[in-house]
Amino acid sequence: SENTYAIGANASLYHNNFSGNDHTNPPSGTFFIANGPGQANVNVWCQTMTVQPNTLYTFSFWARDVTNNSNPHPYAILQASFNGVLDPITVEANGGWEQYTTTWNSGNATTLQLCIVNQQSNTGGNDFGLDDISLTGCQNYHLAHPANAGPDVSLCNGQSVGIGSTSNAGYQYTWNQPSVLSSSII
Numbered sequence: 001s002e003n004t005y006a007i008g009a010n011a012s013l014y015h016n017n018f019s020g021n022d023h024t025n026p027p028s029g030t031f032f033i034a035n036g037p038g039q040a041n042v043n044v045w046c047q048t049m050t051v052q053p054n055t056l057y058t059f060s061f062w063a064r065d066v067t068n069n070s071n072p073h074p075y076a077i078l079q080a081s082f083n084g085v086l087d088p089i090t091v092e093a094n095g096g097w098e099q100y101t102t103t104w105n106s107g108n109a110t111t112l113q114l115c116i117v118n119q120q121s122n123t124g125g126n127d128f129g130l131d132d133i134s135l136t137g138c139q140n141y142h143l144a145h146p147a148n149a150g151p152d153v154s155l156c157n158g159q160s161v162g163i164g165s166t167s168n169a170g171y172q173y174t175w176n177q178p179s180v181l182s183s184s185i186i
Contacts, residue, residue, distance in 0.1 A: 002123055003037040005044070011066040011129060019068035023097045023131035032133075033066060036076050036118055036126030043081070045130060046115040051106045052137060060101040061116065061133040063093040065125075073125025080104075081115040090119065093128040103138070 009026075011018035011033045022029030034044055051057065063078050076093040079086055082104045091100040106112065114135060120126045 002035050003042070005032060005034040007031070008033055012068065015066075015127070017068050018066045018127060020064055020066040020129050023062045023064070023129075029131075032130035034076075034118075034128050034130070036120060036123070036128060038121065038123040038126070040119045040121040042118050043115040044078075044118045045133070046113060048111065048113045049135070051109060051112045053106055053108050053110055055106045056138040057104050057106065058101065058136045058138055059087075059104060059114065059134070060099060060136075062097045062099050062131045063091050064097045064129045064131075065093045065095055065127070066129045067125040067127045069125075071125075074120050074122035076126050076128035077119040078128070078130075079117050079119060081113075081117050083109060083111075083113050086117065097131070 006014040007030050008014055009022055009028055009030050011020040014033050015035060018033065020031075020033075021027050022031045032045065037044070059080055059082075061078075063076065065075055067073055077090050078093060078100065079088075079090040080100070080102055081087070087102045087104070089100065089102045091098050112135075116130065116133075118126070118128075
């Protein structure tokens with residue numbers, strides 16, 4: 001019936017008017033098979049989890065239509081909700097597997113209620129599958145590699161000397177000027 005779901009490998013086993021298999025491992029992998037609700041703004045999948053504050057996350061899932069007919073019918077319109085705030089991006093489950101991907105910044109949040117929301121209010125085909133749902137934290141890494149300027153040397157006015165070692169591939173070196181330098185233009 002409407003507004004119910006199953007987890008399985010073949011949508012036709014759960015409804016005689018459905019078809020479709022798992023996105024990643026057909027025919028044996030399982031996926032979320034939904035008979036869509038008859039109203040918009042309904043959470044069809046939710047999970048509450050701990051998140052790191054001030055972190056950028058990538059949220060992704062795959063969606064497809066599971067209605068087994070070629071007649072025109074309403075398609076599920078899906079979008080993400082992060083702690084009750086809808087993401088502006090939507091995906092229409094209108095045939096084969098379509099990927100939805102968006103980013104979310106946690107700000108001060110340490111808990112996330114993540115939901116997939118169906119915005120289709122019509123029935124008679126508002127039926128869909130979900131698979132490969134993932135939330136991945138994105139982290140900026142600052143890789144530091146100490147540079148060796150070489151041994152201490154005494155220089156006379158006008159003399160020059162090369163300092164440092166051969167740079168390592170993939171690193172960009174910058175000079176941080178400590179306050180003990182006698183000149184800011186050295």
